[in-house]
Amino acid sequence: MRKAIPTFLIICILTGFLLAFQFTTQNKNASFNAVSQRNNNLITIIHDLEKEIANQEDQIEAMRAQLNDLQSTHSKGKLQDLQTTLAKAKVEAGLTPVVGKGIIITIDDNQEGMKANPNDDPNKYIVHDEHLLNLVNELRIGSAEAIAINGHRLITTSEIRCVGNLINVDMSRVAPPYEIRAIGSPKLMIESISMGKLAELENDNYPITIEESEHLVIPAYRGDLQFKYTNKS
Amino acid sequence: MNKPRWYLPITIVFLFLGIMLSLQFQAQTRYANDLTLQKTENLIAMVRGLSEKRQKLALEIIDLSNQLRSQLESSQDEQKLLESIQLETEKLEIVNGTVEHKGPGITVTIEDYMPIYYTDILNILNELWNAGAEAISINEHRVTSHTTISSVKINLNTERNPLSEDFYMPYITVNHRVVEYPIVMKAIGDPNNLEKALTFPGGIMDKLALFDTYPVITKMEELIIPADQSSHIHFFVSEYKPEEEEASKNNADSKKENNAKNTNAKNTNAKDSNTLRLEKTRTKLIPINPNKKP
Missing domain, CATH: 3.30.70.1880 (Protein of unknown function DUF881)
Known part of the structure; x- marks a missing residue:
């Protein structure tokens, strides 16, 4: 029994230490929860807005499709020229769904790396807005003609941006795995991306797949085209 | 004799230790991936951005419904239709940078x-x-x-x-x-x-x-x-029309082949005329003469 006392003492001290540690982290969590309680309101607002925006986008998509149909049937006289140029400009701007040969790139967060190094900064293992931004630029260098990320068509004014650690494409949240579809010459595009960001990402062990497709469909841009400040000069 | 009495407390203590350690690790590895774990200021930024987007979308819907109306009324009022096409063209000019x-x-x-x-x-x-x-x-x-x-x-x-x-x-x-x-x-x-x-x-x-x-x-x-000076030629992209695809799918195989031939023929024609133009732009585009002082 005598021999046991010091060992017991050490074990008790250790347990006490851990308990205290545990409590401090739990306290932190509790205060964090309090914050997220306050954030709940904001989250409800965000969900409502996102729902409404999804509805609006559906409506816009339907109206644009209807308009396209009407414009292609109503063609006579001087209107015809105007409408053909308009139709071309729409394809160019990204207002119509398009189809063609291209590639599909999927990238996911490096979850295995994150699990293997749980104490490491998780930022080193997730896909960032800058990765996608660079990939898109490289696809364009490879003469991509139309690009979409997780079903969001990119147009001239599109942005890819982190808010906190959520990636937004034109203010719509996109979640990993990211699927980038690009229509263009598969050879040129793959050559362009594999010299740039993709090689970097592959080195960092992000799971990446590239798939060629003969018949790739990219949806139309569903957002707004509202310009307040720009005028023809 | 002492050993059996030892086992129980030590087992319990180590069990606790193990549980706590794993709890500890869980708390640390969990990282924010959904809205509930975002900071307040980020959520506020999102609300602001989304409200702006909603507003713009609402305006876009008004524009589109006006365009649709004038398109439908075009038989009576051609002037109105021209105006609506003009408006749409101007929007697209901004996006495409054509002027x-x-x-x-x-x-x-x-x-x-x-x-x-x-x-x-x-x-x-x-x-x-x-x-x-x-x-x-x-x-x-x-x-x-x-x-x-x-x-x-x-x-x-x-x-x-x-x-x-x-x-x-x-x-x-x-x-x-x-x-x-x-x-x-x-x-x-x-x-x-x-x-x-x-x-x-x-x-x-x-x-x-x-x-x-x-x-x-x-x-x-x-x-x-300034307006965009470079010309863009689309080799791979064509407008996607789901109805046409479904129709061609539903049709007999022979018709399908015919369709394919037709579109192919069209495409090659378009390509021929485009390649010439591309050749010109390419030579202009060949970017840098390394020996020339910039």
Whole structure:
């Protein structure tokens, strides 16, 4: 029994230490929860807005499709020229769904790396807005003609941006795995991306797949085209 | 004799230890991936952005319903239809950059002594679009969905001004052409919003300041953004019409083949005329003569 006392003492001290540690982290969590309680309101607002925006986008998509149909049937006289140029400009701007040969790139967060190094900064293992931004630029260098990320068509004014650690494409949240579809010459595009960001990402062990497709469909841009400040000069 | 009495407490203590350790690890590995774990200020930023987007979408819906109405009433009122097409064309001109535009906004000037990498330019563009920029140019290049930004190393050791050894200097290229300093980025939009988007604490300007790069931001009441000069030829993209596809799928195989032949024929025709034009643009585009002083 005598021999046991010091060992017991050490074990008790250790347990006490851990308990205290545990409590401090739990306290932190509790205060964090309090914050997220306050954030709940904001989250409800965000969900409502996102729902409404999804509805609006559906409506816009339907109206644009209807308009396209009407414009292609109503063609006579001087209107015809105007409408053909308009139709071309729409394809160019990204207002119509398009189809063609291209590639599909999927990238996911490096979850295995994150699990293997749980104490490491998780930022080193997730896909960032800058990765996608660079990939898109490289696809364009490879003469991509139309690009979409997780079903969001990119147009001239599109942005890819982190808010906190959520990636937004034109203010719509996109979640990993990211699927980038690009229509263009598969050879040129793959050559362009594999010299740039993709090689970097592959080195960092992000799971990446590239798939060629003969018949790739990219949806139309569903957002707004509202310009307040720009005028023809 | 002592041993059996020992086992129980030690087992219990180690069990606890194990549980706590695993709890500890869980608490640390969990990382934020959904809204509930975002910071308040980020959520507020999202609410703001989404409200703005909702507003713009509502306006877009009004525009579209007006266009639809005038399209439907076109038999009575051709003038109205022309106006609505005009309006739509003007919007698309802004997106496609087909004509010169003017409006209020900001300019961002980067001088040659400021270290800058092409990804910085990409980031600045991205921030500007996010802040509601409507049209952007970099020097004489209009930024469109085809604009590419990259860099190239140019050997400054030329016959005209020889250096002791080869000296490669990185230059930023836009659409495969070297942009000369000063690099002036112009953006049309709300000048205050655009400026804030670049200068907010922790934003792109703070990041550039770490490398001793201090781009000059000037608010402008009116600036002119040039039209896109490069021509884009689409080789692979064609408009997707789901009804046609389904129809052709439903049809007999022979018809399908015919359709395919027809479209193929059309495509090759289009390509022939385009290749000639492309050849011309390509030679113009071949970007940099490494021996030439920029």
